[in-house]
Structure formats: C-alpha cells, structure tokens
Amino acid sequence: ADPSDPILRVDDVTLAFGGLVANRDVTLDVRGGEILGLIGPNGAGKSTLFNLISGVYRPSKGRILFEGADITRLPPAERCRRGIARTFQVPRSFDSMNVLENVTVGALARHRTAASARRAALDTLERVELTHRAEAVAGELTPPEKRRLEVARALATGPRLLLLDEVLTGLTPSEAKAGVALIRRVAATGVTVIMVEHVMEVVMPLVDRAVVLHLGSVLAQGLPAEVVRDDGVITAYLGE
Ligand code: ADP
Ligand code: MG
Numbered sequence: 001a002d003p004s005d006p007i008l009r010v011d012d013v014t015l016a017f018g019g020l021v022a023n024r025d026v027t028l029d030v031r032g033g034e035i036l037g038l039i040g041p042n043g044a045g046k047s048t049l050f051n052l053i054s055g056v057y058r059p060s061k062g063r064i065l066f067e068g069a070d071i072t073r074l075p076p077a078e079r080c081r082r083g084i085a086r087t088f089q090v091p092r093s094f095d096s097m098n099v100l101e102n103v104t105v106g107a108l109a110r111h112r113t114a115a116s117a118r119r120a121a122l123d124t125l126e127r128v129e130l131t132h133r134a135e136a137v138a139g140e141l142t143p144p145e146k147r148r149l150e151v152a153r154a155l156a157t158g159p160r161l162l163l164l165d166e167v168l169t170g171l172t173p174s175e176a177k178a179g180v181a182l183i184r185r186v187a188a189t190g191v192t193v194i195m196v197e198h199v200m201e202v203v204m205p206l207v208d209r210a211v212v213l214h215l216g217s218v219l220a221q222g223l224p225a226e227v228v229r230d231d232g233v234i235t236a237y238l239g240e
Helices: 046-054 076-082 099-107 114-127 143-155 173-188 224-229 231-238
Strands: 008-017 020-030 035-039 061-066 084-086 161-165 192-197 209-214 217-222
Touching: 008 046, 020 046, 020 061, 020 209, 020 217, 035 046, 035 173, 046 076, 046 084, 046 161, 046 192, 076 084, 084 143, 099 114, 099 143, 114 143, 114 173, 143 161, 143 173, 173 192, 209 224, 209 231, 217 224, 217 231, 224 231
Parallel strands: 035 192, 035 209, 084 161, 161 192
Antiparallel strands: 008 020, 008 061, 209 217
16 A cells, blocks of 8 residues: 555545434545544534444445545444544443453453453553553543543554544543643554544644534645634634
8 A cells, every 4th residue: 555545535425314414425534643633513423424434324425445445334343353443422431340341341352362451451551541540440430531441442452543532522621631642642653543522722732634524514624723714614613
C-alpha cells in the first residue's frame, strides 16, 4: 500500500433511521498517524458515523475502506480484529467486574491465553494511569476514571485506529488536560485517532484536522484554525 493512502476512507455513506437521515453522503479520509477531530452540534450524526465505522450499523449506501480493504459488511468483531477499536459515548464497562477484569476482556480480543491477556491489560492500565485502581469495582469509579477505563478497554484490543466518542466531555479543566495528554501519548505510539467532541474548544488544540458534521452531512473540513472561522460552522453552532 502507498503510505500516502488513507488508513480509513468513508466513501459517500448514507444511513437513515425511518425518515431521519443521520448520515447523508458522508465522505472523509483519515490519514495514518493523525488525530482527526469529528465535531458538530448534538444530533449531527457523529456517533452514528462511529457506529458505521465500527460495524454496529451498515450503511444503506456507500462504502467504508480500512487499510485499503472494503469492510462495509464485516461484523464488529472482525473489524476489531483488523485493528479498529472504539469507546461508547455512554461507557459500557461491566460495572460488577473490577477494572483489571474489564480491561482483560478487551485484551482477550488478541491474546490466546488468559495469562497473556492479563499481562496486556496490566500494561494498558499503566498507559492510561489507572494501575492504582486495578482492583476497584468498575461501577464505583469516578466519572473521569470510567472514561479512562473505557479508553483502556479499547486500547487493550491493540488498535491501529481508535475512535473516541466524547471522552473529554463533562470533565473539569484539569481532568480534560490529563485526558488530552493521554490521547497525545497514545497517538505518539502510532495509533490513528478520531475524536468525536461536541464542544469545539476542547478538541481544537489537540487535533491535526477537523471535520464538521451538521444534520448528517459534512459541513466543513480542514485545519482547526480554518474550521472555527468558517461562517457555516459558526451558524450551525449558534443555531443549537
Ligand atoms: P451525535 O452523536 O452527533 O449527537 P447521533 O449520531 O447520535 O448524533 O444522532 C444523529 C441523529 O440520528 C439524531 O437525530 C438521533 O436522534 C438519530 N439516531 C441515532 N441513533 C438512532 C437510532 N438507533 N434510531 C433512531 N434514531 C437514531
Ligand atoms: Mg454522539
């Protein structure tokens, strides 16, 4: 493959729920190694696009290519095996299991034995700085710790593409700062990141490029500084 080929290509994808078109003719490329911000007002279709990329939904039109291969019809587990991991906007950790057990479940996606999955899970907890909470019951974590666990579960699958859905939303400024540092560290290891955020100010300093969704369509894309000045983007956010 040509190194300049995108790691992910979303090609003219549409998905409707009844009469509501959640994604309309969405086309975007993601380059290997970049941090891409996917922003837009509530209801713009950001989480739906993550669901299409990770295989929760199939589009009614268009294709999704990952590392050059058409994955449009592959089930979620196969996409995970190929290197796509995602977090959910509403954390989906197993509340009654402890933190280490939760991350071990993620690691089992690529480790054959329980022992090696557990070792990988411990490494992942180090990466997200949750080692001190390894034995804590997930349901008893604080909201920022739950976000970290959600990221750890995704990272433990060994992704090359990581989809983060509003992992910084609702954090205090200092928690958000720590979250930004964590995402930078992950990206520095060569993992391509797409970050969904609703609040522009949070993501813009972190991302290499931004794509703005509005009413299911791509409204603008480019460098963060360009996108925040775009008249259409400003109007879309003001109209919220
Ligand atoms: P965002 O993440 O940008 O806030 P979503 O992708 O969650 O937006 O939703 C886009 C639109 O699709 C919204 O109007 C939402 O209500 C609708 N939607 C999302 N998922 C479903 C679903 N499973 N069934 C029906 N409507 C949905
Ligand atoms: Mg969403």
